[in-house]
């Protein structure tokens with residue numbers, strides 16, 4: 570009796586482990602994408618926040634020119650490797666990323682590089698204090714965001 574109870578227990582532990590592991594790995598697969606998507610949307614919002622602050626200074630004349638370098642540095646850092654935010658399969662559950670991203674990966678990488686380069690160009694102008702370049706370089710960066718969103722982000 571004692572022995573069979575122990576067997577039973579061992580069997581149920583094994584069954585629980587098997588079922589549990591199965592359930593855990595599918596939960597992990599789901600969570601993995603969900604977490605990735607949460608993370609990249611957070612990065613995109615941070616990029617958007619910095620763009621908004623730069624626009625307020627450069628276009629609307631907000632009195633925070635001393636912070637411009639901080640914002641453009643963040644734009645450089647955050648646009649550094651956009652493709653890594655979009656691992657294949659991260660087109661669900663709750664995302665505005667279009668599947669077309671993974672069918673046109675080379676183009677996606679190219680558009681990411683355009684934004685990264687435009688952020689670097691803007692930051693370089695700010696570091697040099699070359700104010701006459703701020704507006705045009707900010708516009709270039711904004712257009713590079715738009716170019717990607719037009720084709721690869723759901724409205």
Ligand code: HEC
Nearest residue numbers: 610613614616617620664665666680681684714717721722
């Ligand atoms: C190479 C493509 C690409 C580039 C370049 C790009 N984005 Fe995005 N962005 C996306 C995609 C795709 C999404 C949707 C992500 C999702 O929902 O998972 C997105 C989402 C966003 C969001 C919404 C985030 C949220 O809360 O869901 C903001 C804001 C944003 N981008 C701002 C910017 C700005 C500003 C730039 C330029 C400085 C930029 N993006 C450059 C592809 C890009």
